[in-house]
Amino acid sequence: MKFPIIDMHCDLLSYLARIPGATPYEKGEIACAIPWLQAGNVRMQILAIYTDVKSESMDMAMRQAQIFSDLLAKHDSDIAFTDADFLLNWEKQNRIGVMAAIENAAGLGNEEASWEEIYSQFDGILAKVNKLAYIGLTHHTENRFGGGNYTEGIGLKDDGKKLLDYISGKNIPIDFSHTSDLLAEGILDHIDRQNLKIPVIASHSNFREIYTHPRNLTDEFAKEIIHRGGIIGVNFLRAFLDPEVPERLFDHIFHGFQIGGAESICFGADYFYTKDFEDASRHPFYFPLVENAGKYPSLIESLEDKLSEDQLINLSYRNSLEFYRKIQN
Numbered sequence: 001m002k003f004p005i006i007d008m009h010c011d012l013l014s015y016l017a018r019i020p021g022a023t024p025y026e027k028g029e030i031a032c033a034i035p036w037l038q039a040g041n042v043r044m045q046i047l048a049i050y051t052d053v054k055s056e057s058m059d060m061a062m063r064q065a066q067i068f069s070d071l072l073a074k075h076d077s078d079i080a081f082t083d084a085d086f087l088l089n090w091e092k093q094n095r096i097g098v099m100a101a102i103e104n105a106a107g108l109g110n111e112e113a114s115w116e117e118i119y120s121q122f123d124g125i126l127a128k129v130n131k132l133a134y135i136g137l138t139h140h141t142e143n144r145f146g147g148g149n150y151t152e153g154i155g156l157k158d159d160g161k162k163l164l165d166y167i168s169g170k171n172i173p174i175d176f177s178h179t180s181d182l183l184a185e186g187i188l189d190h191i192d193r194q195n196l197k198i199p200v201i202a203s204h205s206n207f208r209e210i211y212t213h214p215r216n217l218t219d220e221f222a223k224e225i226i227h228r229g230g231i232i233g234v235n236f237l238r239a240f241l242d243p244e245v246p247e248r249l250f251d252h253i254f255h256g257f258q259i260g261g262a263e264s265i266c267f268g269a270d271y272f273y274t275k276d277f278e279d280a281s282r283h284p285f286y287f288p289l290v291e292n293a294g295k296y297p298s299l300i301e302s303l304e305d306k307l308s309e310d311q312l313i314n315l316s317y318r319n320s321l322e323f324y325r326k327i328q329n
């Protein structure tokens with residue numbers, strides 16, 4: 001059966017912003033090119049605005065927000081903005097619904113920016129992209145808001161608290177995919193103490209119980225996300241699944257169901273431009289079974305004897321769809 005797919009994370013925008021001459025239609029260049037999404041029956045794709053911690057991060061983020069808006073204007077026969085009507089009339093859509101998200105709040109505020117500049121950047125990006133599917137405070141490294149995956153011992157900083165306070169009540173989830181454990185803990189703690197209204201998710205993360213890696217979620221945080229009604233998008237990167245074992249992808253998915261995530265587990269493939277990535281050990285970035293978004297139907301097929309139809313529907317699109325329907329109310 002060819003299920004519609006919702007995918008919570010790809011880096012098409014930073015590819016288009018960084019690579020001269022890049023187009024969203026070049027199948028040989030990026031695994032989430034529009035023809036791959038169409039082949040995979042991906043009906044909704046979150047497009048991350050990704051930036052490093054650099055002084056130009058705010059310009060880079062604004063450029064990607066502009067690219068998002070231009071994509072919608074230029075390619076409206078293939079893609080559509082995921083507005084309330086799109087979510088409500090999901091079955092009737094024949095275009096790919098897209099929504100932008102922030103991967104690394106360095107795009108909202110570099111290390112030098114004043115709060116006035118941060119608020120104006122936030123509002124400026126939101127004006128271009130209409131709605132944010134989620135915000136992640138950090139990437140792998142540390143920034144003014146907190147500590148990323150590879151910064152053990154650095155948690156939520158005062159600027160991180162201030163940004164959370166600003167996000168509260170705006171129906172924008174906070175993403176745990178690139179937090180240090182201490183940052184994840186700090187965010188939950190601050191949300192609870194201040195009684196903030198911020199959904200929590202992990203847009204593209206696997207489970208540390210299945211494969212030990214700082215990019216993967218501990219069961220403690222995964223269960224916390226589930227308990228709070230959030231979603232967890234399974235990541236397809238070989239490095240985070242288990243670099244030697246393609247089938248480990250199934251174990252991560254099953255684990256999500258086993259720990260109570262039947263209504264939380266979804267896809268967050270994490271396709272990005274890999275050609276200029278220097279670390280040779282990361283190549284190939286994806287196992288053949290999920291090497292591009294066109295592989296979704298065959299992936300679903302190989303799960304058919306392992307999951308019930310109901311579970312497959314939840315995983316493919318229903319959990320993410322219901323999550324976004326729910327938080328916009």
Ligand SMILES: [Zn+2]
Pocket residue numbers: 103177178204270
């Ligand atoms: Zn990422």
